[in-house]
Amino acid sequence: MTSKVSLICATPEHREQVVRQFASLPGAEITVHVGGARTLLSVLQKDQPDVLLLDLPEPDDTDFELIDAATQRVTGVLVLMVSNDASMATLKRAMRAGVRDVLSGPLSAETLMVALDYLRDARANTSRFGETMGEVHAFIPAKGGCGATFLATNLGYVLAKSSRRVLLIDLNLYFGDAATYLTDRKAPANVVDLARQARRLDSALLGASVLKVRENLSVVVAPELPYQLEEVTADSVAALIALARTEYDFVLLDVGRAMDPATVKALDVADRITLVVEQSLPALKNARRMVQVFDGLGYGREKVRVVLNSFAKSNLIRPEDVEKATGLPVARQIPSSDAAVRTAINQGDPLPRLTPKDPVAKALVQWAKELSPVTVKSERSWFATWAGGL
Ligand SMILES: Nc1ncnc2c1ncn2[C@@H]1O[C@H](COP(=O)(O)OP(=O)(O)OP(=O)(O)O)[C@@H](O)[C@H]1O
Numbered sequence: 001m002t003s004k005v006s007l008i009c010a011t012p013e014h015r016e017q018v019v020r021q022f023a024s025l026p027g028a029e030i031t032v033h034v035g036g037a038r039t040l041l042s043v044l045q046k047d048q049p050d051v052l053l054l055d056l057p058e059p060d061d062t063d064f065e066l067i068d069a070a071t072q073r074v075t076g077v078l079v080l081m082v083s084n085d086a087s088m089a090t091l092k093r094a095m096r097a098g099v100r101d102v103l104s105g106p107l108s109a110e111t112l113m114v115a116l117d118y119l120r121d122a123r124a125n126t127s128r129f130g131e132t133m134g135e136v137h138a139f140i141p142a143k144g145g146c147g148a149t150f151l152a153t154n155l156g157y158v159l160a161k162s163s164r165r166v167l168l169i170d171l172n173l174y175f176g177d178a179a180t181y182l183t184d185r186k187a188p189a190n191v192v193d194l195a196r197q198a199r200r201l202d203s204a205l206l207g208a209s210v211l212k213v214r215e216n217l218s219v220v221v222a223p224e225l226p227y228q229l230e231e232v233t234a235d236s237v238a239a240l241i242a243l244a245r246t247e248y249d250f251v252l253l254d255v256g257r258a259m260d261p262a263t264v265k266a267l268d269v270a271d272r273i274t275l276v277v278e279q280s281l282p283a284l285k286n287a288r289r290m291v292q293v294f295d296g297l298g299y300g301r302e303k304v305r306v307v308l309n310s311f312a313k314s315n316l317i318r319p320e321d322v323e324k325a326t327g328l329p330v331a332r333q334i335p336s337s338d339a340a341v342r343t344a345i346n347q348g349d350p351l352p353r354l355t356p357k358d359p360v361a362k363a364l365v366q367w368a369k370e371l372s373p374v375t376v377k378s379e380r381s382w383f384a385t386w387a388g389g390l
């Protein structure tokens with residue numbers, strides 16, 4: 001498949017060099033422009049490329065505002081920045097503006113190869129769903145407190161109860177508390193420990209490091225104190241998830257909203273992203289922004305599922321409003337059940353175990369059933385099979 005690549009060079013001289021260098025590159029159709037962030041929108045609209053490289057040796061605030069505006073208008077293109085400033089601050093700023101990554105300049109044949117690799121990865125990630133290996137589902141709240149951790153942990157519990165091997169990885173590196181939603185026991189190791197050992201990570205080490213909550217359900221916990229987080233790199237997270245896929249039927253990622261490289265990598269390799277939304281204006285606004293970020297990251301629309309949590313019919317914000325804001329269908333509604341959810345979280349015990357008849361428990365059972373249909377013949381109904389003994 002030929003990939004359409006657009007380049008925006010900083011100066012006409014640079015354009016000449018680039019044209020000479022990239023005269024022919026198999027598998028890529030390259031269009032070269034001169035300009036800066038100001039030309040991004042028109043190039044995106046005119047070329048409709050698969051990937052765009054923007055050469056900005058020294059980006060400033062105006063550049064980021066222009067990039068942000070352009071990536072909001074034209075979604076679904078992988079935008080990469082090439083810059084002399086590859087600092088973490090610039091990377092974060094760029095990602096917030098919808099850029100997938102910042103590659104160190106100057107723009108060269110090597111940079112272009114990296115860009116094509118990104119494109120290949122993005123395409124592979126959106127078409128991988130359905131392989132025989134474990135499925136990776138990332139849960140991310142549109143806004144803090146929407147319920148991503150509650151849903152990931154409690155859905156994990158229901159899946160495990162039905163004999164699916166489940167691993168939950170807590171990637172909220174600063175204040176991760178997913179394990180406490182399920183148990184008060186302490187883990188032998190945490191995600192930073194595993195990231196530091198990424199090179200010698202194997203199934204034995206993973207098995208010895210996870211917190212076993214109950215049969216079929218384990219958690220890789222977040223660190224108690226945010227220490228040595230720099231070891232949690234995109235590569236080490238990718239290695240951990242890749243191994244987990246081979247050991248578990250479901251790998252559930254509790255992902256924070258900080259779009260650092262490790263988080264973006266986790267979202268990249270996930271088969272599905274569950275964007276957890278609630279009926280509030282800030283959540284809707286953030287959800288819209290996040291869907292734009294996902295578009296910018298090159299994720300297909302199939303990959304992102306919007307789940308409306310704490311749903312109450314009486315709320316003036318309706319599911320249609322969520323759909324309008326995100327441009328995606330609401331894949332699932334989880335009802336509101338204040339007392340039952342609060343009790344479960346405060347006791348560190350899954351809700352479907354404490355109150356199996358609660359509407360939230362039933363919604364989780366239905367969700368698990370759809371993710372992994374029961375194939376074993378049973379005299380009991382599917383609901384009893386799923387809910388029985390919870
Ligand atoms: N279905 C629900 N019904 C009622 N309350 C809910 C429901 N789901 C979650 N909550 C409430 O929302 C609160 C936040 O949930 P949770 O910790 O899962 O959020 P989060 O999205 O992971 O946020 P954070 O950004 O803090 O990680 C919980 O304390 C719980 O009381």
Ligand SMILES: [Mg+2]
Pocket residue numbers: 148149150172254
């Ligand atoms: Mg959380």
